[in-house]
Amino acid sequence: MITTLEEFELTNNTLETLGWSSFYNQSGESYIKEGFTFGRVALEHKHMYRLYTEQGDLLAEITGKLRHLADGREDYPAVGDWVAISARPLEGRASIHGILSRKSKFSRKVAGSIPDEQIVAANVDSIFLVNALNNDFNIRRLERYLILAWESGAQPVIILSKSDLCSDIDSKIAEVESVAIGVPILVISSLVDEGMDQLAPYLAQGQTVALLGSSGAGKSSIVNRLSGQTMMDVQEVREGDDRGRHTTTHRELVMLPNGGMIIDTPGMRELGLWDGESGIQEAFEDIETYAEQCRFSDCLHKNEPGCAIRAAIRDGSITQERYNSYLKLQKEIAFLERKTNRQARAAEKDRWKKITQSVKASKRKI
DSSP states (O other): OOOSHHHHHHHOTHHHHTTOOGGGHHHHHHHHHTTOEEEEEEEEETTEEEEEETTEEEEEEEOHHHHHHOOSGGGSOOTTOEEEEEEETTTTEEEEEEEOOOSOEEEEEOSSSOOOEEEEEESOSEEEEEEESSTTOOHHHHHHHHHHHHHHTSEEEEEEEOGGGOSOHHHHHHHHHHHSTTOOEEEOBTTTTBSGGGGGGGGSTTOEEEEEOOTTSSHHHHHHHHHTSOOSOOOOOOTTTOOOOOOOOSOEEEEOTTSOEEEEOOOOSOOBOOSOHHHHHHHTHHHHHHHHTSSSTTOOSSSOTTOHHHHHHHTTSSOHHHHHHHHHHHHHHHHHHHHHHHHHHHHHHHHHHHHHHHHHHHHHHO
């Protein structure tokens, strides 16, 4: 009988090919002692999951206990998660008993007015932020993606796709460099196989990358080119605005021939920030640095003397548009925090109301 994580790893060397690392040892140890094995979530659909395991692909569902203990969306498995399972390989099925600690997670606020978290991808090493070099090129949207990427704990990498459609690549790169300080920028075209070799270092065996970007940015084409086969449907973008038609409708962890893994995601029309305070500090490091140089620590960056930000805008070190974007995103994060706190207080009030009613009902029976 296997009783330690070390024995499990020696017996099943496919864990490493699926992305296992020492990070998961601590949370995995307790599940091993309970007799569980591990799988990685490749696909999720209405709380049914397809897992990669050492026993092959298995269809799984969470146990009633795990469902009962879940307080929100983040307590359910997401694509890329490592989960503890009891496997039934002869049936091709498994039950999910727990989720291991996440090394990273890319989250956004769910679409609509409800302040709830949606985990787009978990346990990724790098995030490819794909932006097409056509009419859909959008610097302000890229800033938003960068905030969430930095917040996730993974390394952001900017992919400027469809280079075959652009005649002024250098100017586009310069625009991106002005908002993505220190972030790798790769220019590619999957159609003519240009620059694709630059992606290889991020997709070595056991490494996981998430592809993020708007519809029509070329994410599915990148997956197809890297996998050497048509894994994802591809459609032409609309004429006039170069926007896509949501060819990818689900998130899926795809294993590549070289041993790396890639998560393709649907294009996001609405990319609401989720808990982006530290992410905004990384994405707008230039503005944060100027703010520290202001004469007064409580400077509002309006008409105060010695304001380093206003001086930087005047001399062109930062643009007014970038500073306006910074203010807008800060307000969005603050609004979400207030709304989330109100929701949490209401949920706690409702919980205690139910407990009180239960106690009163018990006393009446006595």
